[in-house]
Amino acid sequence: MRSFSSLWYWIALAVTWSTTSHWVLGVPFDMVSRARRxxxxxxDELVTLTRINVARLLLIGREAGLALTLVASCLLSLLVVLGFVYHFEFAQAAALILVxxxxxxxxxxxxxxxxEPGLQPGGLDAEAVAQALTRHRFRVQLxxxxxxxxxxxxxxxxxLSHYYVG
Incomplete structure (x- = not known):
């Protein structure tokens, strides 16, 4: 399972990060640009969609956050150990995407x-929401x-190491 020499892995990596940086907190970034213009x-749609997605994300985090953290920590630790201690390349490839x-x-x-506090009625305007989403997108892109x-x-x-070693 030579993941790093597979074109499909690199396509999956590019699609993963392209999608992740386009959908910021569940809001498509073209909607942020359109709302600014x-x-x-x-x-109004930007603020509404952001309010819905923020509430959804925080509900998941508050209700199942501990369980999700435990399961994700276990799975990521398993991938890192399998990949970088036992040299299983597929686990390395998955860890380099999922971590x-x-x-x-x-x-x-x-x-x-x-x-969340600014998205209550009478809170932040669309420009402030757009700025917050843009800052978050920049961090995601970094x-x-x-x-x-x-x-x-x-x-x-x-x-290169597989090429020279055998």
Missing amino acids: HAGPGA PLSLVGLLSLRAAERL VGLMAISVTALWGMFQN
Whole structure:
């Protein structure tokens, strides 16, 4: 299971980070751009969709957060140990996608908690919501950039070491 030499792995990595940076807190970023350009119904829809997704995300975090944290920690630890201690390449590849995505999940929960009070009626306007979503998207893109860079370097190292070793 040579993951790093598979074109499909690199396509999956690119699609994962492209999708993750486009859907910020469950809101498509083109909606944020549209709301900034055209005030009115687009801006109201942005605030409404953000309010719905923030409430949904925080409900999941508050209701099942402990269980999700325990299960995710166990699975990520298993992947990291299988991959980097026992040198199972598929586990390395999965860990290099899922560990940074878990960080994005934590950043999303944090952003949702910061946005929640301002999304009540009479709270933040659409421009403030758009700015908060843009800042969160920038952080997600930084995590994605670092994850893709580390994955590319590790993948090249793995491919070259397999090439020379046998």
